[in-house]
Amino acid sequence: MRVEVFGGVEVPADECGEEWHQTVTFPPFVNGYAPAYECLFGGVDAVGFDPVAPERGLPDDASDGVTDRYADTEAPFGESYVTLAELRSAGWGSEADGGPYYWKVDEGGKYRRFQRTDELSEDELARLDAGERVTWMDWDGRYDLVRAPFTRKMALQRGGWWWVVTDLLERLVTHDVYDPEEVRAVGWCAE
Template sequence: MGTDIAGGVEIRPHGPGSPWLLADVSLDALPRHYDAFGLLFGVQNYAGFEPVAPGRGLPEDASPDLLGLQLVDSEHGHTWVAWTQLARIDWSVQASRVDDRIHEYKLTSEGPRFVGKSGHHGRAWRAVAGEHADPKGSSYPEGTEWRADDRMWRVERLLQGDVLRVDPQLRALFDAMRNLAERHGDNNVRLVVWFDS
């Protein structure tokens, strides 16, 4: 079972001191994207990012409509992040360590084509890495590679910008929050989330 995100975007249309209201911005389209969860909130942080807003809990002044979105007892990792913090993310910064998931590529005539990343690999990787090799990427120096036939596995470090490059839904959420901040002020927009595993 994986980890999913839920929550909402809140705004203060009348500025500081006024109540927060749930904005009409759905998180339903956000995929299960552990790199984003790790970078923003420190949840499933396999990539080793320094999280922006980990473990803050629910805001004391959360809107009743937002609180009404909580549905299941298995929710955890409640936290929030202000638009001002999201707007300051330096997307060129590298993670503090290599990704725990080893990246897999298919070798083609046009060059390596990214297939995916995982903490567990099949027999092909074990055949070249060794039966007792540790499948955790952070057990190896950055750049370590294994090759077999038309496959390559590589230990890599992510940039924070990699999160947005592969997640158009997150970019769309940030765009919606930016638009709200232009209308209501940067300090009057925040993202409140929790997770279900």
């Protein structure tokens, strides 16, 4: 499932922390991969993640950059925000409900979701469900197929450059410029 993802990273604009400033927008860094958004904010029904910061709405004190872009978004939904402190305490190994999940594993060890299970034999599915690897030939190469959980970390890795967003949040707290509770990601979706 794909959705359009909007929002950005905000920091307090002054030392009092009363006003917020948008430092960067999500696009072009993140894509519309719904499980990535769902694992952070909820608001989309993709694979059944328990969100870190479920549908809180926009912050009352959101920056002008965020509120202006939000006002320009047609039919927004799934509004929420999360602080770096909350992201740090999230269980990145937390699994989505709704499995089982099957993956193509390339030579570099990268997992890509395999959804064509209807093309597998009953024997191949049984072997995967028993924890074995199955060799799969595809139009773009030969892969090992495995059954494995779908974690928050995996969803964010597939959702574009979310690492840029989380890395920026981390960098903003270096040298005690901001506290982890003072930097936040604010997001929403549109179809």
